[in-house]
Amino acid sequence: MHIMEGQLPLIWSAFWFAFSIPVIIYGIYKLNKLVSERREVVPLIAVAGAFIFVLSSLKLPSAVTMSSSHPTGTGLSAILFGPAITSVLGVIVLLYQALLLSHGGLSTLGANTASMAIIGPFIAYIFYKSASKAGMNFYLNVFLATALADLATYIVTSLQLALAYHGDYGSYLESFAYFAGIFALTQIPVAIMEGALTALIMKYVIQIKSDTLIDLKVLSASAVTRLKETME
Amino acid sequence: MKLEYIVSVVILLFAVQFFYGLIIAPDAEFGGADGAAEEAIVNSQSYEPWFEWALFEPPGGETESLLFALQAAIGSLIIGYTFGYYKGKGKSESD
Known part of the structure; x- marks a missing residue:
């Protein structure tokens, strides 16, 4: 999802x-x-930021398009702290990659922040809160919210490129399909992987810091008790 | 432990899709999607580079993979330290 330096008008x-x-x-x-x-x-907060650091550095192979792409890692933080705080953690990672790896760029930092650090996390947050209200199983909810955030990030990048380069690859819709073919399709297995890993790390967060999850209103006290009972 | 089993299956399936890809396309290099999009943009007619700047550009693939590995290592260190700290703290409090 990184748009490289100078590659947006x-x-x-x-x-x-x-x-x-x-x-x-x-x-x-x-x-x-x-x-x-x-x-x-x-x-x-450090763990959530570090999780973004780790996941966004792993380029995973995807047989859907025979290319590799990295997860975003933002779902964990979005569920724990909400999308606004996640956007700050995301920007730190994007800056590291733009400055030290020349992966992404300063001129495209706004666009990359919008996709990976804002819209993706926002979708994870909305999904988690709604599904949580509807009574979905906690881990399934974390899995789906995170995988959706990952996919949404790459769909937004495809949209950003379609908006900027639609003339060259047909209409808006055709250019979106073109860039989504590069990004969003590749992302399907990667997003599933990210969802599963996030659900797992969430389980360990419950084990060590369940009181904080109740404070942050991620889970109710009764939900934590129930989840802890099933852990043994 | 149930969740661990499910996640292990997902990891296994992920490996399966990768090997399946290797079998049906033995020449595939699994290059980066970011790079593929970069190329598509460079080749598009309306592309005009207007901003070029790099604080530091890795001289080659080796340095780049070093920095990516460093990124993963720093993150893992923080996660491992924090989880270990709380686990130990929880244990000593219950003793």
């Missing part, structure tokens, strides 16, 4: 910065507030 670079910057500012505000109110969540 100026107008679209500016558009996606205008989209992303307010969310990041709000995210920094939320992050500061959370950290000052509940110091005990800091290690969990």
Whole structure:
């Protein structure tokens, strides 16, 4: 989903910065507030950020298109802390990759932030909260929310490129299909993998920090008790 | 343990799809999707590079994979440390 340096026309670079910057500012505000109110969540924020760090560095092979693509790792953080705080963690990873790996870029940071750090996490969050209300099994919910966030990230990238380069690859719809053929299809097995890994790490988070999950309103106290009973 | 079994099956299936890909397309290199899109953009007619800047560009694949590995290592270290810390803390409190 990384759009490389200079590969979006100026107008679209500016558009996606205008989209992303307010969310990041709000995210920094939320992050500061959370950290000052509940110091005990800091290690969990570090884990969520580190999870994005690890997953977005792994380029996994996909036989759907015979190419490789990386998961995003943002679903965990989105479920735990919401999309605004996740956007801040995501930007840190994108900056690392843009500055040290020349993977992605500064001019495209706004667009890459929008897809990986904002819209993907937002979808994970909305899905998790709705399915949670509807009473879906917790791990299935985490799996689906995360896999959807992963897919959504790559669909947004395809959309961003279709908007910027539609003339060259046919109509808007045809260009979207073209770029989605590169990104979104490749992502299907990768997204499933990401969903499964996130569900597993979530189980360990419950084991070590279930009280914080209740504080953060990720799970109710009764849900935690039920999940812990099934763990043995 | 049930979830661990399910995740193991997913990992296994992931490996199966990869080997299936290797069998049906033995010449495939499984190059990066990001790179494929980069190429599509460079080849498109309306592409005009207007901004080029790099603080640091890895000189080759080796350095690039070093930095990616470093990224994964730093992340894993933080996750392992935190989980270990809380597990140990929980244990000593219950003793």
